[in-house]
Amino acid sequence: MKRKLTSLWLAGCVAVAGCSKKEEPAVPEDSPAQPSRPPQGTIPREGEAAANPPVHVVVPADGGTATGQAQPAPGDANGSGTAQAGTIGSNGSGTAQAGGAGSGTAQAGTTGNGTSEETPPAPPPATAADLPPENPKHREWTAGNIELKRRPSLPVTLRSVRAGQHADYDRVVFEFDGEQLPGYQLEYVDKPIVQCGSGDETPVAGQGWLQVRLTPARGHDDKGQATVAQREMKPKLPVIQELERICDFEAEVTWVLGNKSPNKYRVMELKGPTRLVVDVQH
Template identity: 45%
Template sequence: MMKVLGRWMPTLGLAACLAAAGCKKEEAPTPPPAEPTAEKPAPPAEPAVQPTSAGTVTDTDAGATPAPTAPGSQAAQPEDPKNREWTAGLVDVKRAGFAPVTLREVRTARNEGFDRLVLQFDGDQLPGYHIEYVDKPVIKCGSGDPTEVAGQGWLQVRVQPAQAHEGSQVTVAERERKPGLPMVQELELTCDFEGEVTWVLGVKSPNKYRVMELREPTRLVVDVQH
């Protein structure tokens, strides 16, 4: 024992601590290192949605592609090349079972290598058509009278069921035309009677022609080669 300030203190614990080179504070055990976790691959990015057009592309009169014909019709579908082949013979497509469609516009234009006639109708239904070169005299259907049409060939375009009037009002006022084109010299309406409309193209010579059906708006196109 040791006397300190008049008191005796035990020295055994102090000596033991000094002998052990100092007393260290007991530290908490270090936790084992965490196992590395495999990183999950990021999910592949979804492809961006491309905007689509809400409408349909409208064909123009010049250079348009034939459009599909109405379901259930007797016409050749546009995939059938005979519906757009050049020919000098007869093209006949029959359609029936609906009211006559109204002819609204008749246009002609010059294109590279051919002249074009466009007949534009109301609605989605295209009438049937019968197209062929005819001999003179060209006859008007109502009266049976002959009519003069310029040219050395006469391409008759008959559509039915169709009409070029509403009640007593005509829908195509100009029924005789001289468009001054390289091939088409005159165009005349020869029939608008009992569901039949007929135009005759007076052409410079009876060259080959082709027929196409176009949609939006509904049109029948006839091209005559130069």
């Protein structure tokens, strides 16, 4: 009797255990195997993120994303986007901050025409405003100041200085290279007469010192050799007793006419060759 009750009790336990067991859903045979661990190179999750399971995205072999077609990277071969990295375009026409076809502005590299930044610019050509004509009033006798400003592209080279006597006046001729005269300023000055470079006082004969300042001009060639050999002349004329060059520096040439007295003078411009003439009355 006891064995029968024991058998019935065991059968009931088996039946109860079988009823409480749940069946696992069937897994399709073509389903991809789930990874047992994160892919290689995955950064471990820390803090609150460790409580959430990592999501592993499978990238298709055609280069797209898991949600659709692959997106083209900016700055690609067609140069339509903004390049984030790369080299500047070879034409150098614009600025490429980075990479791509260089359709923007170039911040680095040489310019497209290959011009060096160190090349000094050529002097601008002189205009009519820079080269005014002779003032006819300067041919009138005066004891005051005479001035005419000119700005040629380059300093004009003085080639010779000579003096001679005429019936009513003594004449000094300043001859230049080319067809253009420099600007000039004439005035009687007081002593001391000084050299512009050293500041040394220079004695000049006479009692009236007519200063002739020429600018932009030079009295030397490209090698630094003086183009007027004599820097001091004593022509022994009725009025002009001495001529002294006191400056040839920074595009300025200055001569002083040592006159017997501060007589009236006039200035004329002559061509063929290019000359500036100064006459001093007897």
